[in-house]
Amino acid sequence: xxxxxxxxxxxxxxxxxxxxxxxxxxxxxxxxxxxxxxxxxxxxxxxxxxxxxxxxxxxxxxxxxxxxxxxxxxxxxxxxxxxxxxxxxxxxxxxxxxxxxxxxxxxxxxxxxxxxxxxxxxxxxxxxxxxxxxxxxxxxxxxxxxxxxxxxxxxxxxxxxxxxxxxxxxxxxxxxxxxxxxxxxxxxxxxxxxxxxxxxxxxxxxxxxxxxxxxxxxxxxxxxxxxxxxxxxxxxxxxxxxxxxxxxxxxxxxxxxxxxxxxxxxxxxxxxxxxxxxxxxx
Amino acid sequence: xxxxxxxxxxxxxxxxxxxxxxxxxxxxxxxxxxxxxxxxxxxxxxxxxxxxxxxxxxxxxxxxxxxxxxxxxxxxxxxxxxxxxxxxxxxxxxxxxxxxxxxxxxxxxxxxxxxxxxxxxxxxxxxxxxxxxxxxxxxxxxxxxxxxxxxxxxxxxxxxxxxxxxxxxxxxxxxxxxxxxxxxxxxxxxxxxxxxxxxxxxxxxxxxxxxxxxxxxxxxxxxxxxxxxxxxxxxxxxxxxxxxxxxxxxxxxxxxxxxxxxxx
Numbered sequence: 263x264x265x266x267x268x269x270x271x272x273x274x275x276x277x278x279x280x281x282x283x284x285x286x287x288x289x290x291x292x293x294x295x296x297x298x299x300x301x302x303x304x305x306x307x308x309x310x311x312x313x314x315x316x317x318x319x320x321x322x323x324x325x326x327x328x329x330x331x332x333x334x335x336x337x338x339x340x341x342x343x344x345x346x347x348x349x350x351x352x353x354x355x356x357x358x359x360x361x362x363x364x365x366x367x368x369x370x371x372x373x374x375x376x377x378x379x380x381x382x383x384x385x386x387x388x389x390x391x392x393x394x395x396x397x398x399x400x401x402x403x404x405x406x407x408x409x410x411x412x413x414x415x416x417x418x419x420x421x422x423x424x425x426x427x428x429x430x431x432x433x434x435x436x437x438x439x440x441x442x443x444x445x446x447x448x449x450x451x452x453x454x455x456x457x458x459x460x461x462x463x464x465x466x467x468x469x470x471x472x473x474x475x476x477x478x479x480x481x482x483x484x485x486x487x488x489x490x491x492x493x494x495x496x497x498x499x500x501x502x503x504x505x506x507x508x509x510x511x512x513x514x515x516x517x518x519x520x521x522x523x524x525x526x527x528x529x530x531x532x533x534x535x536x537x538x539x540x541x542x543x544x
Numbered sequence: 545x546x547x548x549x550x551x552x553x554x555x556x557x558x559x560x561x562x563x564x565x566x567x568x569x570x571x572x573x574x575x576x577x578x579x580x581x582x583x584x585x586x587x588x589x590x591x592x593x594x595x596x597x598x599x600x601x602x603x604x605x606x607x608x609x610x611x612x613x614x615x616x617x618x619x620x621x622x623x624x625x626x627x628x629x630x631x632x633x634x635x636x637x638x639x640x641x642x643x644x645x646x647x648x649x650x651x652x653x654x655x656x657x658x659x660x661x662x663x664x665x666x667x668x669x670x671x672x673x674x675x676x677x678x679x680x681x682x683x684x685x686x687x688x689x690x691x692x693x694x695x696x697x698x699x700x701x702x703x704x705x706x707x708x709x710x711x712x713x714x715x716x717x718x719x720x721x722x723x724x725x726x727x728x729x730x731x732x733x734x735x736x737x738x739x740x741x742x743x744x745x746x747x748x749x750x751x752x753x754x755x756x757x758x759x760x761x762x763x764x765x766x767x768x769x770x771x772x773x774x775x776x777x778x779x780x781x782x783x784x785x786x787x788x789x790x791x792x793x794x795x796x797x798x799x800x801x802x803x804x805x806x807x808x
Contacts, residue, residue: 291805292736299628299743306625312681324677331673354573361570396792398755401785402591404773409594410587414577419584419591484666491668492759499668506672519669526664 331516338505338514345501349521352490352497356482359418363425363482364475370430372459375437377445387430394427399485403493417495421485425478432474436467469540476536480529487522498522599782608780612768616787619764622682623750626689630697631743637694638701644708645731655698662695667753671760685763689750692757700742704735737806744799751795755788 311317337345373379374387403420410416440463448462490499498518505514639645641655671688678684708731716730732739758766765788772781 286808288737288806288808291802292740295740295744295802299624302621303625303628306621306686310622310625310683310686312679312683315679315681315683317678317683320677320679324674327673327677331669351576354576357569358573358577358579361566392793392796393789396789396796397785398752398788400756400759401769401788405595406587406591409591410583414579415584415587418577418579419587487666488668488756491672492756499666502666502668503672506669506676510676512673512676515669515673519665522666523661523664527660530660530664 327512330512331519333516334513335516335520336513337517338511339509340501340505340514345498345518345521348496348498348501349525352486352499353483353525355414355417355421355486355497356479359421359425359486360475360479360482362418362422363429363478364471366422366426367429367433368471370426371433371437374430374434376434377438377440377442378463384434388434391427391430394423395431397424399424400489400492403489403495407493407495412494414495417486417489417493417497421482421489424485425482428481429474429478432478433467433471436470436474437463439470440466473537473540476533480526480533483526483529595782598778599785600779601783601786602779605777605779605783608772608777608783612765612780612784612787615765615768616791618682619685619754619758619766620751620791622686622764623689623754624747626686627693627697627743627747627750630690630693631739631746634694634697634701635739637698638705639727641698642702642705644706644710644713645727655702659695659698659702662691663699664695667692667757668760671757675761680762680767682763684761685754685757688757688761689754692753693746693750697742697746700746701739704738704742705731707738708734740806741803744802748795748799752792 370387370391374384374391376384379387399420402423403416406416406419407413410419444462444466445458448458453461486497487499487502489495490497490501491503492499494500494503498521502515502518505511505518637655637659640648641652641659643652646652667688670691671684674684674687674691678687712730712734713726716726721729754764755766755769758764758768759770760766762770765784769781769784769788772778772784
């Protein structure tokens with residue numbers, strides 16, 4: 263209280279004008295960007311109101327369902343064993359696709375990093391990966407579900423595809439961060455490509471590859487749940503879809519959400535521990 | 545010499561342990577899932593072939609171009625609006641939750657816990673629960689994107705705000721500046737670039753995810769893809785995919801460029 267009083271007394275009658283910002287492209291960009299985002303948002307808000315839904319009623323029903331979900335979770339159609347098994351399947355799917363993705367991505371990233379591969383090849387690989395990444399995971403899964411049949415295989419191929427494209431970009435950037443001197447030191451001693459990779463590249467990039475792979479594992483877990491719901495490939499996502507869109511049992515949805523949350527928070531704790539461990543490794 | 549032997553022995557053990565663990569991580573999922581890898585491998589080539597044969601947009605598909613572009617535009621607008629509003633809310637939450645800008649440990653913990661839960665609640669659950677109450681329209685997609693963005697942005701903003709040096713805040717505190725003056729004149733200008741960068745990244749991500757959210761909530765580009773795909777109008781579905789690719793790559797390039805400018 264007293265502090266504010268003093269400070270308001272101390273203020274000069276005519277506050278000095280704030281010093282002019284140094285002409286700074288970042289600041290100008292920020293302003294233009296904020297203005298455009300605000301405009302788009304206003305336009306969206308003005309045109310978004312649905313004409314066939316009473317928002318008050320819908321909001322109330324939503325809050326009621328949230329109450330059912332989060333405060334009264336229970337088992338519905340399925341047993342706990344079924345749900346835990348489905349969760350384990352989703353985790354397994356995420357694990358498998360991340361590992362497959364990481365191994366393939368490591369190989370491909372060697373041809374994508376500008377300091378390892380010839381420039382035209384690096385550019386071509388980069389564009390191809392950007393193209394694959396631009397296609398949403400769910401489309402890959404749907405396409406493969408059509409071609410090889412609905413099942414785990416479609417989910418594995420679809421999720422791995424996207425993981426590879428994502429990790430190639432991340433890995434290649436990690437490779438490019440390796441100091442050129444390190445690679446050259448081995449090259450001038452006559453080491454072949456494989457030896458340069460093994461003894462100069464690998465030790466320097468190991469921590470960052472590990473942390474990228476873990477990030478992708480978290481993404482793949484989310485994707486595994488989503489794909490199970492949207493493409494019907496099984497796992498906890500499928501149960502989530504059935505309980506909410508088919509049985510309208512929001513209490514079971516709540517229980518499934520808590521199961522997924524428990525695993526996700528465990529993952530987050532592992533991530534924190536991993537990051538500490540990696541910080542020590544460097 | 546003994547030390548060296550010990551070192552190599554330990555290294556060998558570590559390598560063996562790592563390999564064992566990797567093998568376990570591969571075998572365990574396979575034991576649960578029984579993936580037929582031959583089938584999967586065959587599928588990769590077949591999938592591309594199938595795409596090339598069926599998804600080529602033809603003359604009839606071009607007739608849907610107007611509708612596709614309209615839905616794509618709506619999707620982008622909604623993704624931008626949902627992310628921007630989530631950004632404003634997340635900024636307020638982050639101010640209350642960051643150690644540098646908040647003095648209430650209990651609130652800090654509360655914000656973190658909230659962000660962590662929101663981040664990890666599967667967005668499938670959000671989408672489906674919202675769909676039940678708000679029915680199939682753009683507003684449902686908007687709410688779903690909003691709810692799934694809040695957690696991510698709050699966490700990112702908290703981390704960004706905590707990187708503001710104490711000195712900046714203390715320097716303003718000793719001049720007698722009030723809380724909002726410190727935030728407005730000291731903290732926000734210091735972090736505006738990384739905050740904007742996060743916002744852009746999330747917009748980019750949300751436009752990518754909008755396809756999936758749209759499939760679940762029956763809105764925007766995801767809905768129209770689902771519609772074409774399920775009614776076997778593959779050339780039109782192919783056109784949707786091409787449109788998504790073009791937009792995603794354009795947004796990724798723009799956002800990367802903008803983030804480079806911001807980082808200066």
